[in-house]
Amino acid sequence: MKLWIGPALAIVLTATAASAQTPPAEGAVTRPEWVRKPSAQDIADVVGRTVNSYDRIPVGWAVMSCQVTAAGKLDACRVIVEAPDPGKIGKAALQLSSFFLLKPAMKDGQPIDGGDIVVPIVVAAPGFMPRPTYAPGRPSFILTPLTSQKPVSIRMPCPFDPDKAAVCEARDISWTDEPNLHETAPLILAAQQETGSSTAFCEFTAAGLLEKCRIEGKTSPAAVKVINQTLAQFKGPTLAGGGPLAAPAVVALVYDWKAMTKTARALVANDKRAP
Secondary structure, eight states, rough: OOOOBBOBBBBBOOOOOOOOOOOOOTOOEEOOEEEEEOOOOHHHHHHHSSSSSOOOOOOOEOOOOOOOOSSSSSEEEEEEESSSSTTTTHHHHHGGGGGGGGOOOOTEEEEEEEOEEEEEEEEEEEEOOOOOOOTTSSEEEEEEEOOSOOSSSSSETTTTTTTTEEEEEEEEEEEEEOOOHHHHHHHHHTTTSSSSSSEEEEETTTOOOOEEEEEESSHHHHHHHHHHHHHTTTTEEEEESSBBBOEEEEEEEEHHHHHHHHHHHHHHHHHOOOO
């Protein structure tokens, strides 16, 4: 049974339950499906309990790996990777595991123990969304040349300026379609690049494609291959505030090899243990 990626959580849940599947063949094992996920209030309460009244509420993300019981509960959960403040978000993620309920894996019509799930959890705050880096191309930005000295949160040299003199503002974007983390996990491990980060600078065209991409950062040939394979899977960029990204545009996609490798290693290990 293959692995699947659980829902990313924020103060508002954005993931939906698994879609209906073709009836399984006799003796086949079906994967668990989501029945219940923590509410926004559940997340706020659990995160609030991880800090005392003198601390600010932590903002960040964590990825945990869990086993699914025949009762549809999450068990034996462990944090794979978290940022930016190790300990706090991971602790909250583990406490949230009891709020999940799944339709368990089934064999010959009977629920069984088995199946591992990887659950990303993102804790945001008003006006600030953390930038998870456990997946290829996260975070992603649209780059716009600055024509004034207005304050911006992120600046970087405009990548296609031959003189490297122009400065661009980087604004967060998300994607309607992006690489399946389970499918890319073996590729990430095969790249054997467990440190550093790479950034792909691309032109987003009116045809909805990423073209003329240039990769920067300390990147091995195998890692470059992984980046090029995943870039073709990014579709439908949207601005952080909502609405589609107008083409043409210049975008930047970040590959954090340490975080991606930790997540990919857990995915592949879970796949080997699956019934």
